Amino acid sequence: MFEFQIEATSGAGRAGILTLPHGEVKTPAFMPVGTHGVVRGLSAEDVRRTAAQIILGNTYHLHLRPGEDVIRSMGGLHRFTTWDRPMLTDSGGFQVFSLQGLRKISEEGVEFQSHVDGTYRTLTPERAMEIQWALGADVAMAFDHVVTGQAPHAVALDGMEQTLRWLERCKTRHEQLGDGRCQTIWPISQGGTHDDLRKRSLEGTLAAGPWTGIAIGGLSVGEPKPVMHRVLEALEPALPREIPRYLMGVGFPADLLEGIARGIDLFDCVAATRNGRHGTAWLPTGRISVRGAALIGSAEPLDPECDCETCTTFPRGYLRHLFVIEDILGLRLISLHNIRFLVRLGEQARAHLLAGTFDGWSHEWLRRHYARGT
Amino acid sequence: MFEFQIEATSGAGRAGILTLPHGEVKTPAFMPVGTHGVVRGLSAEDVRRTAAQIILGNTYHLHLRPGEDVIRSMGGLHRFTTWDRPMLTDSGGFQVFSLQGLRKISEEGVEFQSHVDGTYRTLTPERAMEIQWALGADVAMAFDHVVTGQAPHAVALDGMEQTLRWLERCKTRHEQLGDGRCQTIWPISQGGTHDDLRKRSLEGTLAAGPWTGIAIGGLSVGEPKPVMHRVLEALEPALPREIPRYLMGVGFPADLLEGIARGIDLFDCVAATRNGRHGTAWLPTGRISVRGAALIGSAEPLDPECDCETCTTFPRGYLRHLFVIEDILGLRLISLHNIRFLVRLGEQARAHLLAGTFDGWSHEWLRRHYARGT
Numbered sequence: 063m064f065e066f067q068i069e070a071t072s073g074a075g076r077a078g079i080l081t082l083p084h085g086e087v088k089t090p091a092f093m094p095v096g097t098h099g100v101v102r103g104l105s106a107e108d109v110r111r112t113a114a115q116i117i118l119g120n121t122y123h124l125h126l127r128p129g130e131d132v133i134r135s136m137g138g139l140h141r142f143t144t145w146d147r148p149m150l151t152d153s154g155g156f157q158v159f160s161l162q163g164l165r166k167i168s169e170e171g172v173e174f175q176s177h178v179d180g181t182y183r184t185l186t187p188e189r190a191m192e193i194q195w196a197l198g199a200d201v202a203m204a205f206d207h208v209v210t211g212q213a214p215h216a217v218a219l220d221g222m223e224q225t226l227r228w229l230e231r232c233k234t235r236h237e238q239l240g241d242g243r244c245q246t247i248w249p250i251s252q253g254g255t256h257d258d259l260r261k262r263s264l265e266g267t268l269a270a271g272p273w274t275g276i277a278i279g280g281l282s283v284g285e286p287k288p289v290m291h292r293v294l295e296a297l298e299p300a301l302p303r304e305i306p307r308y309l310m311g312v313g314f315p316a317d318l319l320e321g322i323a324r325g326i327d328l329f330d331c332v333a334a335t336r337n338g339r340h341g342t343a344w345l346p347t348g349r350i351s352v353r354g355a356a357l358i359g360s361a362e363p364l365d366p367e368c369d370c371e372t373c374t375t376f377p378r379g380y381l382r383h384l385f386v387i388e389d390i391l392g393l394r395l396i397s398l399h400n401i402r403f404l405v406r407l408g409e410q411a412r413a414h415l416l417a418g419t420f421d422g423w424s425h426e427w428l429r430r431h432y433a434r435g436t
Numbered sequence: 437m438f439e440f441q442i443e444a445t446s447g448a449g450r451a452g453i454l455t456l457p458h459g460e461v462k463t464p465a466f467m468p469v470g471t472h473g474v475v476r477g478l479s480a481e482d483v484r485r486t487a488a489q490i491i492l493g494n495t496y497h498l499h500l501r502p503g504e505d506v507i508r509s510m511g512g513l514h515r516f517t518t519w520d521r522p523m524l525t526d527s528g529g530f531q532v533f534s535l536q537g538l539r540k541i542s543e544e545g546v547e548f549q550s551h552v553d554g555t556y557r558t559l560t561p562e563r564a565m566e567i568q569w570a571l572g573a574d575v576a577m578a579f580d581h582v583v584t585g586q587a588p589h590a591v592a593l594d595g596m597e598q599t600l601r602w603l604e605r606c607k608t609r610h611e612q613l614g615d616g617r618c619q620t621i622w623p624i625s626q627g628g629t630h631d632d633l634r635k636r637s638l639e640g641t642l643a644a645g646p647w648t649g650i651a652i653g654g655l656s657v658g659e660p661k662p663v664m665h666r667v668l669e670a671l672e673p674a675l676p677r678e679i680p681r682y683l684m685g686v687g688f689p690a691d692l693l694e695g696i697a698r699g700i701d702l703f704d705c706v707a708a709t710r711n712g713r714h715g716t717a718w719l720p721t722g723r724i725s726v727r728g729a730a731l732i733g734s735a736e737p738l739d740p741e742c743d744c745e746t747c748t749t750f751p752r753g754y755l756r757h758l759f760v761i762e763d764i765l766g767l768r769l770i771s772l773h774n775i776r777f778l779v780r781l782g783e784q785a786r787a788h789l790l791a792g793t794f795d796g797w798s799h800e801w802l803r804r805h806y807a808r809g810t
Contacts, residue, residue, distance in 0.1 A: 098761040099754070105765055107749070128757050132733045136753050141735070144749055359506045361515070375481070375518055379510050380473070383502050387472040390764040391479055 064246045064274035066306050070416045074298050074325035077415035080275075080306050082148040082200040083244050084140065087115045089306060089327040090411050092318060092404035093150065094334065098123045099133070099143045101401070102335040103394045106145040111371060112402040113409070116148035116200075118330050121193050122157035122185075126178050130196035138198030150201040150330075153190040153232075155250070156279070156311070159208040167207070169224070187231035191247070195239045203277060204232040206250040211285030218254030221280075225252045226266040233270060248308065250279040255289050257296045264300050276301065277308040278326075282317070294324040301325060315344050315407055316431055319424045322411050334404055338397030341385045344404075346427070348434040352396055357382035370402035371395075438620045438648035440680050444790045448672050448699035451789035454649075454680050456522040456574040457618050458514065461489045463680060463701040464785050466692060466778035467524065468708065472497045473507070473517045475775070476709040477768045480519040485745060486776040487783070490522035490574075492704050495567050496531035496559075500552050504570035512572030524575040524704075527564040527606075529624070530653070530685070533582040541581070543598070561605035565621070569613040577651060578606040580624040585659030592628030595654075599626045600640040607644060622682065624653040629663050631670045638674050650675065651682040652700075656691070668698040675699060689718050689781055690805055693798045696785050708778055712771030715759045718778075720801070722808040726770055731756035744776035745769075 068078045080087040094101045094109055095118045101109050109117060119139055124130060133142045140146055158165050158172045165174035171186030190205035205228050207221040229249050236247045249267045253259030267276065278297065281290045294309070301307055308328035309321050318329055337344070341352040345365050352364070360378040368374075372381070372395040384392030410427075414420040437457060444451045454461040468475045468483055469492045475483050483491060493513055498504060507516045514520055532539050532546045539548035545560030564579035579602050581595040603623050610621045623641045627633030641650065652671065655664045668683070675681055682702035683695050692703055711718070715726040719739050726738070734752040742748075746755070746769040758766030784801075788794040 098757070098763065100758060100761075100763050100765055103764045105749075105769070107745075123761075127760055128732065128753070132753065135733050136735045136751060142751070142754055142757075144754070358502065359509050361510045371481075375479075377510060377516070379502070379506065380516055380518070383472070383516075384474060386501055387474075387497075389472065389474050390477045390767060391474055393764060394768075395479070 063243060066275070066304065068303070070418070072415050072418060072420040073323065075322050075411075075415055075420050076325065076327060077412045078306065078327060080327075082116070084146065084148045084200050085115070087148055087328075088412060089408075090318070090322045090415075091115055091328055091408045092401075093118055093328060093330040094401050095120070095330050095332045096143065096145070097332070098127065099139060101397075102332075102339065103390070103397055104335075104401075106143055108394070108398060109145065109401070110147070112398060112405050114401060114405050116150060117145055119143075119149060119151045119197060119199060120154070120157060121151050121190060121197065122154035124151075124197060125154065125183075125193050126176050130193045134196040134198070138196075140198065148201075149199040151194045151197050151199040151203065152310070153194065153203040153205040153250075154185050155190070155203075155206040156208050158185050169227070171205075187228040188235040191232050191235040191239060195236070195245065198245065200245060201275065202236065202245055202247045204229050204247060204249045206252055206279055208252065208280050208283070209254050211255060211281070211283040211289075213254045215254075215256050215259070218252070218256050218259050221254070222252045222259050222263045225250065226263065226270070229267065229270050246274045248275040248277050249273055250277040250310065251297075252280045254280055255285050255293055257293070260293055260297055261300065264297060268302065273305060275306045275308060277310050279310045281309065282312045287320075291320060291324065294321065294326070298325040315404060316428055318404060318407050319411060319428055322415075322420075323424060329404075329408075334400035335397045338400045339393045341392065341396060343396050344400050346430060348431060352378075352381050352392070353385045354382070364399060365403070368399060368402065369406070370399045372399040437617060440649070440678065442677070444792070446789050446792060446794040447697065449696050449785075449789050449794050450699065450701060451786045452680065452701060454701075456490070458520065458522045458574050459489070461522055461702075462786060463782075464692070464696045464789075465489055465702055465782045466775075467492055467702060467704040468775050469494070469704050469706045470517065470519070471706070472501065473513060475771075476706075476713065477764070477771055478709075478775075480517055482768070482772060483519065483775070484521070486772060486779050488775060488779050490524060491519055493517075493523060493525045493571060493573060494528070494531065495525050495564060495571065496528035498525075498571060499528065499557075499567050500550050504567045508570040508572070514572065522575075523573040525568045525571050525573040525577065526684070527568065527577040527579040527624075528559050529564070529577075529580040530582050532559055543601075545579075561602040562609040565606050565609040565613060569610070569619065572619065574619060575649065576610065576619055576621045578603050578621060578623045580626055580653050582626065582654050582657070583628050585629060585655070585657040585663075587628045589628075589630050589633070592626070592630050592633050595628070596626045596633050596637045599624065600637065600644070603641065603644055620648045622649040622651050623647055624651040624684065625671075626654045628654055629659050629667055631667070634667055634671055635674065638671060642676065647679060649680045649682060651684050653684045655683065656686045661694075665694060665698065668695065668700070672699040689778060690802055692778060692781050693785060693802055696789075696794075697798060703778075703782075708774035709771040712774045713767045715766065715770060717770050718774050720804060722805060726752075726755050726766070727759045728756070738773060739777070742773060742776065743780070744773045746773040
């Protein structure tokens, strides 16, 4: 269990298979985000039809509503959501550190005010493990101290060192909770955009191991894309080969290919569903606003190259109509397409990694995607 | 085509099969309403999974958005919506007469102000036929003058007589548009709650025939239920046996059984989806608010007797959670259940009509449904 087998490589890029208690995940792979125990607007069956192999749940949100005790009493997050495949929960770190002005950080943990009802609550490394244990995902994430993308060295250093101290507490508590057979814990390396801190974070993290996977946190939080790429390139040679690498909160379509080329195996991002709700669909040639007048009366599919339910069933003109009359079916259909778009991009990258054609394909895909300047 | 075959009767109740260009409709049957070319929040595939056999489209709404020309250019309402089974469009009469203060009635037709963009438009019997012809449903409805449920005799008389005069014009225009092989037209009898007017309306309507079906309009528009039942009972002996009878804008679950017992074959109503969006689900034992705290943590199905996707897949506690976090999946799942509930009630009534057990079953069903006083 929790084994990761690498099948092919191309430069830093890897194609692998991760074995989790609820099934296999063929990598590289995009993981849709089920913030509140639901990928916004989609049923578990909808998500299964996108061929997504693993989804996320957010500890912060599920702790507040409905509460981990409710979910545990109903048989855990899998039963609750009816998603029967692999699942990963984040630790709540990213969310509580985003609560600017509503949270107080100490060595013990983070006291924060619920955005739902204003109650004061405390999340510690131990509590984050206990909540995730109650939720019962295949992979639990360590509780980390996230800093913004522009954080100066001293601030990033503080967050990075605290993340390392908290990692020890997470590990200890997680080992007390179970025997590690139905849930594993992955650490999160931090250090902002400072190469020396990233290096120290990774060394400290690996020293606290062994781990079955590792995450890179604190990127795509405001820093320019080239900076993120530089950090990934500097980190990559020091990352262990034999475990999966998860780049948290990334990405957009191009981010997947850029990340895969830099040795990343797993991605998550809410952009697919957020864009979907706003009527923005990803296409191989960039993106399109489904509200646009150009779609009026069009009997063409949204993306003729796509095999998703939306593109194989509905004419563009109908999709536009759904946004004009504000029917929620429109939000769902574009979210479905965007998720399938990213899942399929992972599948395609994997096929090209296995065939030894990743570099050329990826370069051409990115060129075409950026050609219209969108 | 447009044949109606009666298979069994029980008192006034009938089980039959209506043959339409896009397929058969086994009656009695509930028809979900696809106001804007979409059953609110549901894809055509969602609706097919409820086993609904025929859906409605609203001429008024589709004329305004996206416009019948757009739909015709895309291949008609079936292609536009991807609903490939029987479809019926209303005439827009009910909608324009509901636009109190925004419409002016003359012998020619109704001038009204669009609720979308404020433009002035005119709907006449001829235009109503032309729009419905462009939409291309199996059944088009005649353009009628609807009065409220409390309309006094003189007002109801006016509306009823104008409906009869407009019926002739609808028939003439519809005959000019096609040969009657891909679309039929059904008249709507009016007369408010006045038995003498209902009788005269029916006589005038039938004299203008023959028809392949007939609708009863102007009920369930504010009058008490017992009044509606009395009107139906007075009308029934005078209704032709050999064509289907459609009670417009009705109903709630109990209305279906009450209507079937009084000789009605077809029903439509937006209550299933409207209630669904508000989190009210129908159960055999009444109804339930899915937002209720009683559902917290419940792993039971919403309705253990129901075979819909919602009830066979999701625990009640998850459905409640979806409404708490305001995810649109909740609206869809309860709408799906409510539609399946009505479709299945039609199927059950039909089975009992065929088995000769309708009266006893219906009586017991209504007793149980009303037992909790909801």
